[in-house]
Amino acid sequence: xxxxxxxxxxxxxxxxxxxxxxxxxxxxxxxxxxxxxxxxxxxxxxxxxxxxxxxxxxxxxxxxxxxxxxxxxxxxxxxxxxxxxxxxxxxxxxxxxxxxxxxxxxxxxxxxxxxxxxxxxxxxxxxxxxxxxxxxxxxxxxxxxxxxxxxxxxxxxxxxxxxxxxxxxxxxxxxxxxxxxxxxxxxxxxxxxxxxxxxxxxxxxxxxxxxxxxxxxxxxxxxxxxxxxxxxxxxxxxxxxxxxxxxxxxxxxxxxxxxxxxxxxxxxxxxxxxxxxxxxxxxxxxxxxxxxxxxxxxxxxxxxxxxxxxxxxxxxxxxxxxxxxxxxxxxxxxxxxxxxxxxxxxxxxxxxxxxxxxxxxxxxxxxxxxxxxxxxxxxxxxxxxx
Numbered sequence: 017x018x019x020x021x022x023x024x025x026x027x028x029x030x031x032x033x034x035x036x037x038x039x040x041x042x043x044x045x046x047x048x049x050x051x052x053x054x055x056x057x058x059x060x061x062x063x064x065x066x067x068x069x070x071x072x073x074x075x076x077x078x079x080x081x082x083x084x085x086x087x088x089x090x091x092x093x094x095x096x097x098x099x100x101x102x103x104x105x106x107x108x109x110x111x112x113x114x115x116x117x118x119x120x121x122x123x124x125x126x127x128x129x130x131x132x133x134x135x136x137x138x139x140x141x142x143x144x145x146x147x148x149x150x151x152x153x154x155x156x157x158x159x160x161x162x163x164x165x166x167x168x169x170x171x172x173x174x175x176x177x178x179x180x181x182x183x184x185x186x187x188x189x190x191x192x193x194x195x196x197x198x199x200x201x202x203x204x205x206x207x208x209x210x211x212x213x214x215x216x217x218x219x220x221x222x223x224x225x226x227x228x229x230x231x232x233x234x235x236x237x238x239x240x241x242x243x244x245x246x247x248x249x250x251x252x253x254x255x256x257x258x259x260x261x262x263x264x265x266x267x268x269x270x271x272x273x274x275x276x277x278x279x280x281x282x283x284x285x286x287x288x289x290x291x292x293x294x295x296x297x298x299x300x301x302x303x304x305x306x307x308x309x310x311x312x313x314x315x316x317x318x319x320x321x322x323x324x325x326x327x328x329x330x331x332x333x334x335x336x337x338x339x340x341x342x343x344x345x346x347x348x349x350x351x352x353x354x355x356x357x358x359x360x361x362x363x364x365x366x367x368x369x370x371x372x373x374x375x376x377x378x379x380x381x382x383x384x385x386x387x388x389x390x391x392x393x394x395x396x397x398x399x400x401x402x
Contacts, residue, residue, distance in 0.1 A: 021057035022268070023256045024399065025243060029273020029299065029382075030218035032064040041386050045270075045395075052396035057255070058270070059246055063239045063278070068220030115157065122161035139164075218344075222274060226309070240282040244290070263329055266293035268399055272385060273344060276300035276336075283330040284311055291330060295363075296398045298337040298385040299344055303351035325353045326363040334363050335398035337391050339370045344382050368394050 026042045039060045046058040120139060124131050131139070225239050246252055247261045261267040269292050271279045276297035282290045305311070306324065326334070334352075338345035347367045354365045370390050385391040 019055055021055040023252070023260060024056045024058045025061050025246065025267060025269045025271075025279075026058045027061040027243070027269065027271040027275030027279060028064065029271075029275045030067070030221040032062075033067070033070065035060075035062045035064070038062050038064070045386055045392065048392050049396050049399070052393065053400045054396075056399065059252065061242050061246055061275070063242045063275075066224070066239050066242070068217055068224045070217050070220075118154070119157050119161060122158050123164055126161050126165035218274075225274060225278065240278055240285065243279065243282055244288070261290050261292075263289060263291045266291035266332060268292065268294040268296075270296045270395060271298075271300065273299050273301070273382065277302050277305055280331070281311055284326075291332075293332040294399055294401065295331045295334045296337070296395050297334070297348075298391060298395075299339070299342050299382050300336065301344060301346050302336075303348045304346050307351060324351060325355075326365070328363045331363045333398070333401060334365045335368060335394065335401075336366070337368045337370065337385060337394050339372070339381060339384065339391075341372055342381050342384075370394075 026045065028038050028041075032038055039062070042058050042060040046056065049056055049058070116139070120131060120136070123135065123139065127135075244261070247267065252260070259265045269279050276295075277300065279292065279295065279297075280302050282288060283292050283295075334348070336348045338347060347369075348365055349367045352365055353362065355362050370388070
């Protein structure tokens with residue numbers, strides 16, 4: 017007999033406006049989780065249509081191309097001043113040859129073998145045309161060498177080294193030297209677009225949520241009610257039966273970002289009897305929001321210290337996953353009292369720090385938990401913990 021899948025609620029965070037994208041994300045996560053345990057049936061909870069309005073935010077950005085041109089002009093002027101200053105500084109005899117030899121050594125280190133004649137010839141050409149690389153610090157030479165070798169290894173032609181060097185056209189070497197400035201120039205445009213759309217929209221979602229969360233008496237908790245609506249829906253009841261999310265049949269929840277706060281608030285809402293047995297939050301701010309605005313039936317502190325106990329009748333086991341490079345991810349243990357035993361009427365709690373690794377897209381890192389292998393492994397372990 018096939019084991020019936022256990023229902024798990026999956027709640028998104030701020031700045032999500034596509035029900036279809038959230039459902040697709042949850043379906044993908046369900047497939048990966050079920051390879052690690054289960055069986056589980058994930059139910060996507062979508063509330064983005066109740067968040068802040070965003071249709072006219074782009075009108076507040078200004079002319080990004082004009083701002084980019086202004087920043088490029090400033091960057092090149094700064095570089096010209098730097099070149100003049102560096103070239104006017106005294107240079108010991110043989111220093112240029114020493115720096116070139118150091119660069120070749122770094123290239124060979126990255127290659128894992130001696131440089132071929134074609135590579136050495138390309139370096140000679142580059143060296144004669146470079147403006148500041150001979151004056152660069154060791155870290156810049158190392159960065160330039162890595163960029164040079166990456167271009168070689170990226171080529172798939174019959175003569176990869178020669179083709180890559182010709183296509184390289186010195187651009188990546190110069191980009192390595194100017195990497196910080198060029199990244200900063202692009203950052204001006206990207207940051208404004210991101211902040212005014214994603215970040216501002218996210219902050220606006222928080223404001224809209226807090227205005228309708230029943231933290232303040234008399235407000236309607238519309239976003240929280242999306243969780244209850246799912247549990248009471250005909251589709252859910254037909255597949256899993258009734259009484260899920262009650263103390264006699266607590267539900268498990270995966271919640272990202274503000275979605276974790278929504279879950280936490282609902283579990284501690286005095287007018288409801290919502291119970292969670294396994295609460296897995298990731299990239300969330302529950303502890304921060306509790307400190308600045310006390311949640312309903314959870315004490316703000318004990319003996320003047322920010323240590324709070326969460327009744328296990330509301331949340332049985334709480335696992336919080338966070339990435340140190342995620343600016344919107346906060347830890348819970350310093351605020352909420354950790355209880356490893358779970359035998360005194362209060363929730364267990366554990367913070368799990370993901371290890372940084374690989375190439376990180378700073379703009380996408382807050383949403384990486386849905387697809388990150390390590391995060392998903394921790395989710396599966398948390399859902400099976402007893």
